[in-house]
Amino acid sequence: MPRLAVLGHPVAHSLSPAMQTAALKEMGLAGEWSYEAIDVQPDEFKRVVHGLPAGGFEGANVTIPHKHAALEIADDASDRARAIGAANTLSFGGGRIAAENTDAPGLIAALPDPPAGHRALVLGAGGAARAAAWALADAGAAVWVWNRTHSKTERLAEELGVRPVEPEATHRPIQLNRFELVVNATSVGLEPSNREGADLKALHLDADSFTDQHLVVDLAYGSSETELVRAAREGGAQVIDGREILVHQGAQSLHIWTKREPPLETMREAIQAAGSRRMATDES
Numbered sequence: 449m450p451r452l453a454v455l456g457h458p459v460a461h462s463l464s465p466a467m468q469t470a471a472l473k474e475m476g477l478a479g480e481w482s483y484e485a486i487d488v489q490p491d492e493f494k495r496v497v498h499g500l501p502a503g504g505f506e507g508a509n510v511t512i513p514h515k516h517a518a519l520e521i522a523d524d525a526s527d528r529a530r531a532i533g534a535a536n537t538l539s540f541g542g543g544r545i546a547a548e549n550t551d552a553p554g555l556i557a558a559l560p561d562p563p564a565g566h567r568a569l570v571l572g573a574g575g576a577a578r579a580a581a582w583a584l585a586d587a588g589a590a591v592w593v594w595n596r597t598h599s600k601t602e603r604l605a606e607e608l609g610v611r612p613v614e615p616e617a618t619h620r621p622i623q624l625n626r627f628e629l630v631v632n633a634t635s636v637g638l639e640p641s642n643r644e645g646a647d648l649k650a651l652h653l654d655a656d657s658f659t660d661q662h663l664v665v666d667l668a669y670g671s672s673e674t675e676l677v678r679a680a681r682e683g684g685a686q687v688i689d690g691r692e693i694l695v696h697q698g699a700q701s702l703h704i705w706t707k708r709e710p711p712l713e714t715m716r717e718a719i720q721a722a723g724s725r726r727m728a729t730d731e732s
C-alpha cells in the first residue's frame with residue numbers, strides 16, 4: 449500500500465493529512481493509499497527522507513522548515529523548483545528523489561482569473577514570497593516586491609527579475625492604487641495581532657487604501673480572520689486566504705503521485721472541518 453506524508457517541524461497543526469486523506473477517500477483510493485504527518489527535526493531531514501522509500505512511501509509534501517533542504521536532497525529537481533529555490537513535493541521512484549514546487553502553480557490556480565497583464569505587489573522576501581513572486585511573474589504579471597528588510601527585497605528582485613518597492617523616505621504607507629493584486633507572503637498575521645492596526649502597520653499598509661479594484665491574497669491564515677483580510681474586505685476587495693492555496697498546492701501534489709484529478713471541493717470541506725475542530729481544541 450503506497451504511503452504519503454507531510455514532513456515538517458512542527459507538523460502537528462498541519463491541515464494536510466485531513467485534506468489529503470479526504471481527497472484519497474473521495475478518489476476511491478483510501479484503501480490503497482495513506483497520508484500521514486511526520487515530525488522531522490532539521491538535522492534528521494536527510495536521514496528520514498532517504499529511509500522513506502524502503503518504508504513504502506511514494507512521495508511526501510514538505511513544509512516549514514524543510515523546503516530548501518527538499519530541493520537540495522533531490523536527484524532530479526524541476527526548473528520551477530530550482531528557480532524558486534524551494535520544493536514542497538518529493539516523489540520517490542526508480543531509486544531517485546524528484547522535487548517539485550506546487551506552491552507556485554497552486555497560487556495561480558487559486559486566483560479567479562489569470563494575472564497576466566496585472567500589477568501585483570508581493571509583501572515579504574522569504575521562501576513563500578519567492579514562490580509567489582516567481583509564480584506571478586511567470587504567469588505574466590508585472591511584479592513588485594516590498595519587504596521590511598529592504599536589502600532582502602533588492603536581492604529577491606534582482607534574482608527573480610521583478611521590481612523592488614523603494615522604501616519611502618517619509619515612511620508613508622505603500623500606495624495601493626498602483627496595484628490590482630496584493631499578496632501577503634510574510635508571517636505577519638499568523639499570530640493574532642495584539643494591537644488593533646499593528647499588522648497593517650507592520651506591512652506598511654493603510655486600512656483605507658483597499659478598494660473593490662483589489663484582489664488580496666493572504667498566505668498567512670490562523671484560527672481567525674487576519675487584520676489584512678478584514679481591512680481588504682471592508683474596503684470592498686476580493687479576498688483569497690491561504691487555505692485556498694493549500695488546497696491547490698495539495699491537489700497538484702496529489703496529481704503528481706496518483707496521476708488522477710483530486711476533488712477540490714472535498715479538500716476545501718476537509719480543511720474547514722479540521723480547522724473548526726482545531727479551534728474547538730485550542731479553546732478548550
Ligand code: ATR
Pocket residue numbers: 571572573574575576577595596597600633634635636650651
Ligand atoms: P517563509 O519561508 O515562510 O517565507 P521567512 O523566510 O522566515 O518565512 O520569511 C518571513 C517573512 O516575513 C520575511 O519577509 C520577514 O521580513 P524580514 O525579511 O524583514 O525579516 C517577514 N516578517 C516577519 N515578521 C515581520 C514583521 N513583524 N513585520 C514585517 N515583516 C515581517
